[in-house]
Amino acid sequence: MLIGKVCSIRGGIRSCVVRPIARLFTCPSNMAKSKFEYVRNFETDDTCLKNCYIVVRLDGRNFHRFAEQHKFTKPNDNRALGLMSRSAHSVMEELEDIVIAYGQSDEFSFVFKRSSNWFKRRASKLMTHVASQFSSSYVFYWKEFFGDQTLLYPPSFDGRVVLYPSNRNLKDYLSWRQADCHINNLYNTVFWTLVQKGGLTTVQAEDRLKGTLAADKNEILFSEFDINYNTESALHKKGTTLIWEKRDETVTKRLKRPNEEEKDVNVTRSRRKVQAYHCDIIGDQFWQEHTDILEDDNC
């Protein structure tokens, strides 16, 4: 049996060449390639090391300006924080293998399970999918949080990939981000209290806080403004942790069995849902209560 095939030669398309079908199936794979194909070899291999947790951290680009322009409340804007969490929620639902995400301020970290083989563990694929899903969600859900307030320009988020080879390293990474949240929030809370309630200028408030320790900041809040930092919002102090949780969901279905009347039947299904927490993740308690997040170190 003979079959016609169009072959490309030196950038042009040559007319049909008649070849036996057997040869077509055994022909070298490079027969179908153009002379430009070699440029593929310039791509670098960015496969993430096996057995490591893959963390993608996003951070808003120039959000100092974005917050000013969109009149975010100081020091924390619950609409902005809600929108960040909603966008992270969408990332977890749309992309595979993310076991936990942690966010504060204009950043969110996404942890892929250590055995993930999503996109063959290619760092650039994982990072760009997370960044683009997050950015488009931020714009998509803007109205849900900011109502009629106009989004003045398209926000963007940078991304980076970091690998953590052990559960200890991963927990320490997340602890680092939550400690950062606490340090910044305590500073910002005192700073803006001094300005908004104490009548100081921003320069005076900065001077007042130079060299102060956490205890000093707590004391300023308590003795001068009757604010107990411990009772401030957990969302602001601890940030947001998103994890998957199984929930039983009961729906009523109308069923018709043979030789029976049609009737309503309750059907219970176990569904995975993204759940938000604003709790401490530095100590052991959170990890003891959610043992399914981490995989064994001896895998």
Ligand SMILES: Nc1nc2c(ncn2[C@@H]2O[C@H](COP(=O)(O)OP(=O)(O)OP(=O)(O)O)[C@@H](O)[C@H]2O)c(=O)[nH]1
């Ligand atoms: N008012 C207000 N500002 C916020 C809030 N969340 C984030 N921001 C702003 O976003 C900034 C985030 O800090 P960074 O990520 O270090 O700085 P950046 O301006 O985004 O700069 P790059 O990340 O380097 O591009 C904060 O310094 C605040 O100015 C909020 O809830 N309220």
Ligand SMILES: [Mg+2]
């Ligand atoms: Mg930023």
Ligand SMILES: [Mg+2]
């Ligand atoms: Mg930031």
